[in-house]
Amino acid sequence: MTSVQKQDLRLFDDHSVLSQSLFRPENHHALFVTHKLGTSPAWLINALLETHILGAPLTLNESQASAINTANRRLANAVTRSTKNTAIASWVHNSEFFHSALGKLKIDPSRYKVHDYLSDFVLKYHGKTGQKILKNLVQELTAEPKPDFLILEQPELLLHLLNISSDELHLDFINQLTKIIPLIVIVSYTEAYDNPGTDTSERISANMIEQIRFSNGCVFKSIAVLGIRPLKTGRAKDVTGTLTITRGGASLSHLPIEVAENEYLFQTQKDTTKLFYR
Amino acid sequence: MSFRKRGEVLGGPGANRVPTLGTAPGRLPYRRTPGADELGNMTDRMGGLSMREAHGQTDSTAATQAPQIDASHPGVRPSPATSQLTTSTGCQDLDKLLGHMGLPLGQTLLIQEQSATDFSSVLTKLFAAQGAVHNRADGSSAFSKGNTHLVALTLNQSFAKELPGVYQGSKKDVKRSKVSNTESKITVQNTLESATSSQIAPRDLKIAWRYGLNDKSKNVAPSNSDIDLENYPNYAHQFDITSRLVPAPTSAELTLISPTQPLPAVLTQLQSVFQKYPKKIIRIVLPNLLHPVMYPPSYSQLSEVISLLHGIRSIVKQNAERAVLMSTISTDLYSQTGGQVITTVENLFDSVIDLEPFPQEMSQFLSRVYKSQPNKIQHGLVHVLKLPLLSDRGEMHVMRSEYAFKNGKKKFEIEPWGIPIDDTEVQDSKSTPETLAEEHSHTRVSLDF
Numbered sequence: 235m236t237s238v239q240k241q242d243l244r245l246f247d248d249h250s251v252l253s254q255s256l257f258r259p260e261n262h263h264a265l266f267v268t269h270k271l272g273t274s275p276a277w278l279i280n281a282l283l284e285t286h287i288l289g290a291p292l293t294l295n296e297s298q299a300s301a302i303n304t305a306n307r308r309l310a311n312a313v314t315r316s317t318k319n320t321a322i323a324s325w326v327h328n329s330e331f332f333h334s335a336l337g338k339l340k341i342d343p344s345r346y347k348v349h350d351y352l353s354d355f356v357l358k359y360h361g362k363t364g365q366k367i368l369k370n371l372v373q374e375l376t377a378e379p380k381p382d383f384l385i386l387e388q389p390e391l392l393l394h395l396l397n398i399s400s401d402e403l404h405l406d407f408i409n410q411l412t413k414i415i416p417l418i419v420i421v422s423y424t425e426a427y428d429n430p431g432t433d434t435s436e437r438i439s440a441n442m443i444e445q446i447r448f449s450n451g452c453v454f455k456s457i458a459v460l461g462i463r464p465l466k467t468g469r470a471k472d473v474t475g476t477l478t479i480t481r482g483g484a485s486l487s488h489l490p491i492e493v494a495e496n497e498y499l500f501q502t503q504k505d506t507t508k509l510f511y512r
Numbered sequence: 513m514s515f516r517k518r519g520e521v522l523g524g525p526g527a528n529r530v531p532t533l534g535t536a537p538g539r540l541p542y543r544r545t546p547g548a549d550e551l552g553n554m555t556d557r558m559g560g561l562s563m564r565e566a567h568g569q570t571d572s573t574a575a576t577q578a579p580q581i582d583a584s585h586p587g588v589r590p591s592p593a594t595s596q597l598t599t600s601t602g603c604q605d606l607d608k609l610l611g612h613m614g615l616p617l618g619q620t621l622l623i624q625e626q627s628a629t630d631f632s633s634v635l636t637k638l639f640a641a642q643g644a645v646h647n648r649a650d651g652s653s654a655f656s657k658g659n660t661h662l663v664a665l666t667l668n669q670s671f672a673k674e675l676p677g678v679y680q681g682s683k684k685d686v687k688r689s690k691v692s693n694t695e696s697k698i699t700v701q702n703t704l705e706s707a708t709s710s711q712i713a714p715r716d717l718k719i720a721w722r723y724g725l726n727d728k729s730k731n732v733a734p735s736n737s738d739i740d741l742e743n744y745p746n747y748a749h750q751f752d753i754t755s756r757l758v759p760a761p762t763s764a765e766l767t768l769i770s771p772t773q774p775l776p777a778v779l780t781q782l783q784s785v786f787q788k789y790p791k792k793i794i795r796i797v798l799p800n801l802l803h804p805v806m807y808p809p810s811y812s813q814l815s816e817v818i819s820l821l822h823g824i825r826s827i828v829k830q831n832a833e834r835a836v837l838m839s840t841i842s843t844d845l846y847s848q849t850g851g852q853v854i855t856t857v858e859n860l861f862d863s864v865i866d867l868e869p870f871p872q873e874m875s876q877f878l879s880r881v882y883k884s885q886p887n888k889i890q891h892g893l894v895h896v897l898k899l900p901l902l903s904d905r906g907e908m909h910v911m912r913s914e915y916a917f918k919n920g921k922k923k924f925e926i927e928p929w930g931i932p933i934d935d936t937e938v939q940d941s942k943s944t945p946e947t948l949a950e951e952h953s954h955t956r957v958s959l960d961f
Contacts, residue, residue, distance in 0.1 A: 271855075271858065271897060271898070271910060272897070272898070272903070272908045272909065272910035273906065273908055274903055274904055274905065274906045274907075275906070276904060276905050276906045277905070277906040325822075326825075326859070326860070327829075328826075328829045328830070330829075330832070331904075335905075352822070352825065352826050352829060353826045353829065353830055354826055354830075355822065355823075355826060356775070356776075356779065356819045356820075356822050356823035356826065357776060357779055357780070357823060357826075360775060360776055360819060360823075361776075388859075391818060391822065394814045394815045394817075394818035394819070394856070395815070395818060395819055395822060397815040423859050425855045425858070425859070426852035426855035426856065439852070441814045441852055442852055445852060464908050464910060465908075468910070468912070469908060469909075469910060469911055474906065474907065474908040475908055502905070502906035502907050502908070503907065504905075505905070507906060
């Protein structure tokens with residue numbers, strides 16, 4: 235794929251990944267990232283984190299060595315980034331996963347905060363009331379220093395871990411967070427959602443309904459939806475999958491930017507991801 | 513002067529005689545074995561008897577070989593793909609399929625199986641048996657010390673007794689190894705034989721050395737598998753599923769946890785295993801996950817299932833440097849259409865492999881095609897859905913119908929799948945042009961000279 239021109243990732247029409255206008259204190263926004271079996275969103279999460287911490291998604295389209303060089307230069311210019319607080323909360327990965335990914339760019343762990351909701355979550359919260367736990371989680375996630383950018387990885391697992399409905403999860407958790415944090419990114423696994431069997435149209439299980447309601451709620455709340463999925467034709471050696479950027483249900487009319495709707499092909503190999511057009 | 517029978521084994525409790533005999537000049541206490549490998553094997557057969565211990569010296573290497581989770585563990589090697597420490601699943605073809613020559617430590621593997629067959633249970637037993645064999649690789653002290661511990665979440669109390677034994681080779685190999693075993697023992701007869709052979713040996717060796725005949729290692733370029741075998745001799749074993757592992761793992765090697773207990777009890781028991789064996793690799797097996805015979809009805813609810821798997825995943829990830837997990841599930845019990853159980857369970861595992869046994873028509877077709885080679889008949893397809901570490905970092909590894917498996921007495925084989933050509937059909941198609949040719953044979957005959 236050397237002949238194919240690499241493309242920079244841009245989510246908004248001001249050629250930015252995370253536009254500065256999103257972080258105005260009076261505004262609160264959400265992005266929704268969906269992914270499927272076979273295409274883990276780790277690279278996109280890293281790209282978004284890098285963008286917020288270093289100003290650009292350095293590992294995209296670049297080799298590991300050149301990304302580290304650029305990261306070092308940008309980290310030296312630390313003054314510009316010191317005011318930003320970044321946080322990640324994950325229900326499927328522990329903090330080590332993120333530390334090792336971001337550690338490759340020598341980003342100091344003090345520049346971001348990882349809320350590890352994989353380790354001991356069940357032992358800590360099993361059998362307790364969902365609402366109280368959600369309140370606790372909101373308090374933990376918005377504790378000082380308050381983050382201005384938060385990534386939630388698979389919060390839909392809370393539906394089952396706490397045995398709550400999607401409405402409760404939205405009202406008591408997602409909505410509470412969006413009221414406080416300027417930009418949150420919800421990363422969700424939608425393999426089951428997109429893939430209901432042909433005979434399920436008549437009888438959909440209660441779990442599936444909750445999952446669909448949760449995903450729909452996220453789509454309507456977010457300004458942009460980033461969908462990662464494998465190629466429809468199956469596995470290919472030179473393409474991993476597609477990244478589709480579409481507008482979400484929330485309006486951006488109060489801001490001078492628009493979502494740059496687009497579809498990229500991407501290839502992830504070892505630690506690098508390359509983006510290009512079809 | 514002592515009177516001993518010719519075949520009586522010398523040594524035993526008085527093994528400390530061996531080195532003292534060895535130090536006597538010009539006299540060989542045990543049968544001379546050609547090559548250092550044989551010598552190594554012999555010390556193995558002597559039950560890990562250390563020469564240094566016999567001298568009364570403190571064995572300094574013993575301390576370094578103590579069970580620590582590092583490269584010295586016999587069941588651990590670095591992955592060729594990511595160089596992360598990896599342990600064998602007990603099935604060498606599955607090890608290769610996973611892309612790391614095994615399952616990397618801290619990773620979990622789910623084996624799904626469609627239809628009512630139970631091929632996946634073979635893989636779980638191999639996985640558990642491999643752990644037990646690793647545990648015993650260091651010698652007889654493994655029962656008290658050991659380097660690996662097994663945990664099985666099952667109601668089956670005889671799980672330990674069902675584990676397969678190490679494949680000893682074909683009947684001929686077994687006989688040969690028995691003969692060499694008896695020859696290697698230090699008996700009066702053997703020492704006499706070795707003494708006579710040692711007198712002749714130097715002359716032969718001299719000639720062999722002159723012509724470089726003894727220098728096999730330099731001449732033959734070793735293949736990859738040979739290198740693996742040399743570097744990691746106890747990494748992966750071959751098992752015979754018709755035999756049983758003897759002695760069966762005891763409670764010192766295997767912990768059984770009942771899934772019928774309340775969820776927090778299961779998780780705390782699992783955690784306590786990690787605390788009890790702080791320096792061992794812990795192999796967790798969840799055979800027949802969510803099978804209604806073993807799991808209480810409450811597990812049919814997604815909230816209970818996810819809590820169990822999330823809790824177990826958290827424990828594995830907390831002990832990522834020394835834990836591996838394998839689980840099997842029947843997808844027919846919880847089909848894709850009946851909710852989202854399978855997709856959500858898949859999501860909580862690092863690697864997922866799906867076994868799809870062939871339907872009857874396909875099996876019949878294969879048995880017809882491979883009539884003369886029944887060893888080649890595959891039993892089903894292998895679909896790869898996720899690979900450990902690689903899928904997690906974003907690589908796409910969904911491979912459907914690219915591999916097929918076949919289960920045999922001594923091996924669970926996974927190989928690239930291709931539909932074989934039916935000879936009878938080929939012959940039919942061939943026969944038509946031949947008959948046509950026969951029809952036109954008149955012209956051919958006239959032209960022939």
